[in-house]
Amino acid sequence: MTTEFEAAADIARPLRNPTQSRARATFAKILDAAVHILSTEGLSSFNTNRIAGEAGVNVATLYSYFANKESLLAYLATRFEDKRAASIEHRAEQLGTHSNWEQWFIDSIDAMVDFRLREPGGLAVRQALMAMPHLNEIDRESTRRATEAKIPGLLQIAPHLSESTARTISHIYTLSVTAVLDEAFQKSPHDEQMVEQLKIMTLAFLRNHLTPA
Template sequence: MTATERQTPKQARGRAAVASILAAASELLEEGGFDSLTTATIATRAGVNIATLYRYYPNKFAIVRELAQSIEEERSGVALAALAELGDAPDWREPVVRAIRAMAQLRRDRSGATAIRRALQSSPELWHLDHDVNAATAEAIAPFLLRVNPALPAERAGAIALTVVHTVASLLDLAAGERERAFGLERELELVIIHYLEPELDGTGAA
């Protein structure tokens, strides 16, 4: 079993143990960050013995990776669900704003989301997961941009999509760390993305 795989529990007790381990890791990340996280503290918080934890996860990276994978896939999913309306909506700006707001709301609603994002950025072992999800999301978004402006070269649509995905992720990370100003920063993010896309999706920019 590698650091990115785990044994799948077949019984309800095992599934409950895995759920407890993931919940405990999420809580501890919120409380102390990635560097202070250990398998021992996770097992204690989860109410399982360390042997049970190691039955499913070889190390803390595997636990955080599973948490991150779930959040990153959900982040991509809410963005794509909103952007699917691009090309059909009366104004492309509306689904773009909805996508940004849905991702921001996910950060607020999902326990441990901010701490997990920080772990992805601080750990070389986890950084590539964020990179891979961003790349996959951008690849999925590019065709939506082409529906709005079919004159865009496909390669440029891909570059625009990747720029948007990374910009949104980075500025939402910033907003998460500035809680008193989070909503204001999110509105600024919307303006940044709208102004960036206008020349391309309204067909007034250079190809």
């Protein structure tokens, strides 16, 4: 039986992958044009003719890679969310052995801010993704990966926790950081005060659970 994520991932799969340098350049132009339109004009202007025109390619070329605009959006979302989850997974490897777990979480929030700055179209892609419920599983899968990655480290920091409780703590932290950064990046430059308050609330929440009574 196909899961919701597998169904969304199938939609996101390009019809063909570019192999030669010229094809890769064309593919990149299509992706850049799609992100630019989402960022500057929104989902209402996101259509294959508009994207092809922005990319400077024939619409038939676009269709050789993506069946429709939904497939292109799913690809962009999968690419962004996979990068987001991979970044968290990499950092989570050091959580349990870090000399100061509080600093690890502060640094992790800063790392997620830096990630958003390096991916300026990410918020627009996320907003478009969330507007299409049948593709939301792409976001949920990324959240699951980020949640699971931190569980071993949390259990090393606080052996008194059950795995279930560690998972809940990690899930709440992941959801909170994602939601607050989505809001903070609604404007440019992003809302640094909101990020700083996120750090304060995060530490208050975590101390309550990770520090034995």
